[in-house]
Amino acid sequence: MTALTIFMFAFAYLLGSVSSAILVCRLFALGDPREQGSGNPGATNVLRIGGKLPAALVLIFDILKGTVPVWASYYLGLDPVYLAFVAVTACLGHMFPIFFGFRGGKAVATAFGTILPLGLDLASLLIFCWVIVLYISGYSSLAAIITVSLAPLLTWLIQPEYAMAVAILSGLIILRHKENIIRLFYKQESKVRQNKRK
Template identity: 60%
Template sequence: MGIIVFLFIAGAYLLGSISSAVLTCRLFGIADPRHHGSGNPGATNVYRLGGRFPAIIVLIFDMLKGVIPVWGAYFAGLPPVILGAVAISACFGHMFPVFFHFEGGKGVATAFGSVLPIGLDLGGLLIATWIVVLLVTGYSSAAALITALLAPLFTWLIKPEYTLPVSMLACLIILRHHSNITRLWNQTESKILRRRNSRNK
């Protein structure tokens, strides 16, 4: 059992270390997201730099980096705490990718993908929360933070046995967004959505 757990955790980290944002930008001839835009190699920054289609590709692949190892561990019969460790390992790979000089993203899409095996109802609640907060505030970071804060509550209501691993993931996401929290507090964070009337001023 110990060897299996190690293989899943190590495999999740290595899979997470594949930076889909950097690879997609290279494929489409877009500037390196680690050094342009917000400097974050994730779907939101790729959207800013290259538009919708490359960003969708990055979003899907980043989610799969969480879905694949956690679903595999789930079907291997590993307990919820180990599933949480596998999910965190995948997110660590995304945040600190060994293949890309440890310059990674915030891990939101990977974390979301890792909780999808818990249930589509939980996934639907998280997506709805993220969209509502994004539409209200215009900030992708605020949407990610509030969704992360509510994720343990949603999990407890749906499948309480997974509350601890989801809480671990939520804490990781919030810690990774420390610079965004500072910018939101100082009102210097850039919006990904802007109201039409503000554009016409």
Template identity: 60%
Template sequence: MSALAILMIVFAYLLGSISSAIIMCKLFGLDDPRFRGSGNPGATNVYRLGGPIPAGMTLLFDVLKGMIPVWAAYLLGLPPIILGLVAVSACLGHIYPLFFKFQGGKAVATALGAMFPVATEMALLLIVTWVIVFWISRVSSLAALITVSLAPLFAWLIKPQYTIPAIMLAALIIWRHRTNIKRLWHGTEVGLRNAKPNRKTPPKK
């Protein structure tokens, strides 16, 4: 692996470690999303806590965290497998953020952002899939799981050279949703409308 590839992987992780949800909640005077609502610092939980504006800004920055490093790596001519590692690194930064005590989100938006520079058609198709499933179910985690599960298939059909990176991202996102999968299996997963605030005690400083 070249020094340039390693540099881009590290850059992707550090950029991914900037938690958009926590920063937006602080800017808008909202509770820490790690300790309220679902406890997940992501756009869906920010929506529960503060409504569409902070949630939309969180979503935008989460997408950019995946898009920027992959786009840079693509323009630098790095091969598809390295682009996959860069994308996974950005998602790992989102899930385990260095700057926020490694308490991060599910990385769905970051993963979608990572696909835009190299497979825009596939990314748009995944967004449409997410919207349709969420519109029917009103369960964000179910929409995310179905969407990322279809990502390798869409990649194989649209841009086969990115099938392996899509598999890498899908595996990571599915693993991150393992607790949601258990709740879905037992019928206890809540949707956006019926979710209730969950007061958690923040860690002692």
């Protein structure tokens, strides 16, 4: 492992640690998203708290946190196996941000951002899956869980050399959704459409 590889791991983690949800909520004077709504510093919770514009800003930046380090690592010539784990460290930064007391989000958008450089075909399939499940169920968390569960298989079919890293990411994200899974099981999870009506 070269010094450049170690630097890119550190860069990905530190960039991932910049919590756009917290910063955007501060910008719009919405308070700390970790203390409101679902308590998750992510785009869906910011949508509940502050509406579409803050949520869109959070979503865009969270995606870029994954895309930028992976693209940079690709152009710097990192080996595919190291490139894949740059993606993992970016998501770990989002989940356990050093700048915000290691209290982060679930990294769904950041994980999607890391997958974007693997190809628009894979990204489009994942978006399609997420939209269909969200439309049918109304649950953003269920859409995320099902989509990330299918992501390793879809990656294996399109870019098999990255399937293992995507599987690791999927496992981490599903673990971060354990409370959502419990609420879904007991039918206590909030639907996006209900929140929008409120």
